Amino acid sequence: xxxxxxxxxxxxxxxxxxxxxxxxxxxxxxxxxxxxxxxxxxxxxxxxxxxxxxxxxxxxxxxxxxxxxxxxxxxxxxxxxxxxxxxxxxxxxxxxxxxxxxxxxxxxxxxxxxxxxxxxxxxxxxxxxxxxxxxxxxxxxxxxxxxxxxxxxxxxxxxxxxxxxxxxxxxxxxxxxxxxxxxxxxxxxxxxxxxxxxxxxxxxxxxxxxxxxxxxxxxxxxxxxxxxxxxxxxxxxxxxxxxxxxxxxxxxxxxxxxxxxxxxxxxxxxxxx
Numbered sequence: 001x002x003x004x005x006x007x008x009x010x011x012x013x014x015x016x017x018x019x020x021x022x023x024x025x026x027x028x029x030x031x032x033x034x035x036x037x038x039x040x041x042x043x044x045x046x047x048x049x050x051x052x053x054x055x056x057x058x059x060x061x062x063x064x065x066x067x068x069x070x071x072x073x074x075x076x077x078x079x080x081x082x083x084x085x086x087x088x089x090x091x092x093x094x095x096x097x098x099x100x101x102x103x104x105x106x107x108x109x110x111x112x113x114x115x116x117x118x119x120x121x122x123x124x125x126x127x128x129x130x131x132x133x134x135x136x137x138x139x140x141x142x143x144x145x146x147x148x149x150x151x152x153x154x155x156x157x158x159x160x161x162x163x164x165x166x167x168x169x170x171x172x173x174x175x176x177x178x179x180x181x182x183x184x185x186x187x188x189x190x191x192x193x194x195x196x197x198x199x200x201x202x203x204x205x206x207x208x209x210x211x212x213x214x215x216x217x218x219x220x221x222x223x224x225x226x227x228x229x230x231x232x233x234x235x236x237x238x239x240x241x242x243x244x245x246x247x248x249x250x251x252x253x254x255x256x257x258x259x260x261x262x263x264x265x266x267x268x269x270x271x272x273x
Contacts, residue, residue: 208269
């Protein structure tokens with residue numbers, strides 16, 4: 001949430017749990033585990049989840065009150081949108097971000113609002129069928145089951161969130177926030193664009209390897225190759241994109257085969273030599 005010029009960031013990774021631990025001198029003594037310890041842990045986790053939901057609901061009530069008191073402050077709508085997004089209510093979050101843009105008359109916070117919209121749209125994209133890219137997409141052979149492969153790729157699904165991140169970058173110079181937030185948008189918006197192009201390319205490749213022959217397989221792989229090169233232009237260390245550039249080149253030159261779930265060749269695409 002942004003409080004005029006500050007926004008808290010939450011860690012995006014969790015510590016990996018291990019089955020054994022070796023306490024050091026600073027560790028506290030704990031009671032021996034008993035048969036009910038697992039149940040107690042589960043109860044504590046459920047309580048933590050309920051507390052998190054309660055906190056979000058409480059925050060939403062606070063932001064609604066702030067909007068009622070100051071209905072022309074764009075940050076109130078932005079903060080409410082962030083709370084809805086954390087709660088998983090993407091439609092409500094999107095509506096609040098759009099209202100925030102309407103009230104950001106001087107575009108002093110447009111950068112962070114567009115960045116949030118880009119993240120929301122990217123999240124929605126990842127939750128759809130496009131998120132289920134076949135794991136073998138980087139190879140020249142893949143097996144598909146009905147309903148498990150991408151049969152259509154709508155370019156606008158990727159262009160719209162990319163445009164949001166591009167607008168975030170265009171307006172970052174006007175962003176009336178502390179240096180940490182400005183740096184965050186400046187550094188992460190290009191990386192998000194790169195990841196979106198990589199995702200777009202991955203989906204095109206998977207579409208080209210579906211079982212049905214639709215005629216534009218080579219065209220889609222060529223488009224994917226261009227998107228991958230744009231990804232690497234932004235992020236030269238993007239290892240998956242670098243790897244897939246090599247495979248798309250091989251696919252275009254040599255062609256490829258797609259196999260059904262029983263291991264039989266279902267489709268063969270000729271390469272262009």
